[in-house]
Amino acid sequence: MIDPVLLTRDLVRIDTRNPPGHEAAATTLLADTLSDAGFSVRVQSFGEGRTNLVARIGDEGPATLFTGHVDTVPLGTVDWSVDPFGGEIRDGRIYGRGTTDMKAGVAAMVAAAIAEADRIRERGALVLAFTGGEETGSEGAQYLVAEGKLGEISAIVVGEPTANRFLAGHKGALWLRCGCRGVTAHGSTPHLGDNAIYKAARSVLRLETFDFGIDDHPIMGKPTLNIGTISGGQNINSVPDRAEFTVDIRSIPGLVHESVRGEVQAKAGAETAIETIIDLPSVWSDPAGAIMAKMAAAVSSATGRPTEAASANYFTDASVFTPALGFPPTLICGPGDPDMAHKTDEYCETVRIAESVAIYRTILAGL
Numbered sequence: 001m002i003d004p005v006l007l008t009r010d011l012v013r014i015d016t017r018n019p020p021g022h023e024a025a026a027t028t029l030l031a032d033t034l035s036d037a038g039f040s041v042r043v044q045s046f047g048e049g050r051t052n053l054v055a056r057i058g059d060e061g062p063a064t065l066f067t068g069h070v071d072t073v074p075l076g077t078v079d080w081s082v083d084p085f086g087g088e089i090r091d092g093r094i095y096g097r098g099t100t101d102m103k104a105g106v107a108a109m110v111a112a113a114i115a116e117a118d119r120i121r122e123r124g125a126l127v128l129a130f131t132g133g134e135e136t137g138s139e140g141a142q143y144l145v146a147e148g149k150l151g152e153i154s155a156i157v158v159g160e161p162t163a164n165r166f167l168a169g170h171k172g173a174l175w176l177r178c179g180c181r182g183v184t185a186h187g188s189t190p191h192l193g194d195n196a197i198y199k200a201a202r203s204v205l206r207l208e209t210f211d212f213g214i215d216d217h218p219i220m221g222k223p224t225l226n227i228g229t230i231s232g233g234q235n236i237n238s239v240p241d242r243a244e245f246t247v248d249i250r251s252i253p254g255l256v257h258e259s260v261r262g263e264v265q266a267k268a269g270a271e272t273a274i275e276t277i278i279d280l281p282s283v284w285s286d287p288a289g290a291i292m293a294k295m296a297a298a299v300s301s302a303t304g305r306p307t308e309a310a311s312a313n314y315f316t317d318a319s320v321f322t323p324a325l326g327f328p329p330t331l332i333c334g335p336g337d338p339d340m341a342h343k344t345d346e347y348c349e350t351v352r353i354a355e356s357v358a359i360y361r362t363i364l365a366g367l
């Protein structure tokens with residue numbers, strides 16, 4: 001039996017901040033652990049030190065997919081009061097960058113998979129996919145699905161931080177970079193130039209009243225649009241010939257990103273050129289569906305708490321895996337506290353890690 005808290009600590013001690021990523025050492029640790037337990041493992045490389053891991057056990061038939069990412073966000077600008085790469089265990093918490101998001105989730109999945117390995121060998125199949133590059137837009141997951149070797153997947157469990165709540169989906173993200181061009185001139189003769197900042201400003205104000213034209217999702221609510229950054233011009237005494245702003249759209253099921261982008265273009269106007277930065281669709285699985293209901297029962301029997309339909313605000317690798325694998329029912333459930341993700345002095349409660357192992361084992365036992 002693998003101790004999931006100690007495995008979390010070992011993973012936290014490997015620096016996988018992204019950028020630059022460098023997940024290879026973490027991937028090797030997981031590959032060795034799973035290989036020793038009889039899983040067939042395969043490492044996919046997608047750049048210098050950048051890796052994904054796929055491990056499989058069981059028969060050739062449709063498999064359950066457990067997935068998580070091993071990269072983390074950077075440390076931020078504020079000093080930590082603990083060693084962010086120490087994995088210190090104190091007062092029922094394990095501290096460090098990536099404990100909550102989401103090395104504890106990965107460790108709990110590995111511990112559960114190894115504990116249930118004999119049972120899975122007798123019946124069913126499990127694939128573990130541990131990705132790199134998630135924090136910068138699910139880069140690793142995109143390489144994995146492009147390779148097309150995951151096989152038939154009947155259900156997906158994403159171990160992102162939910163404090164072990166049962167989440168049936170999350171919003172999508174469509175991030176756009178919008179640019180306006182003009183003609184520069186001396187600041188004292190603006191009539192001789194064409195001011196790009198005025199164009200961007202008009203475009204931004206038109207987008208303030210953007211209407212998605214869709215009813216609220218019963219759980220996720222409304223889609224949103226936010227202008228996150230704006231920049232333009234080089235110096236005070238010139239007419240700016242370039243201005244740029246970025247748009248962060250969080251979508252709900254029923255919205256097609258390509259159409260949304262077209263509507264944003266129409267609203268922003270022809271003088272604005274749009275480029276896509278991130279395009280990750282929303283994910284939603286009907287909680288009343290047979291497999292989702294079974295997984296909900298597993299979560300509530302392992303935690304002793306009732307489950308209710310809920311969704312996450314953040315996006316996950318499910319935006320890539322779920323559509324690419326034919327929309328298998330997708331659960332998001334993991335030990336991290338969603339409020340601790342990306343924070344200074346990040347930690348995960350060790351009792352939650354044990355609880356996640358129980359949840360994942362119950363799900364696997366029901367395959």
Ligand SMILES: [Zn+2]
Pocket residue numbers: 069101102134160161
């Ligand atoms: Zn995450």
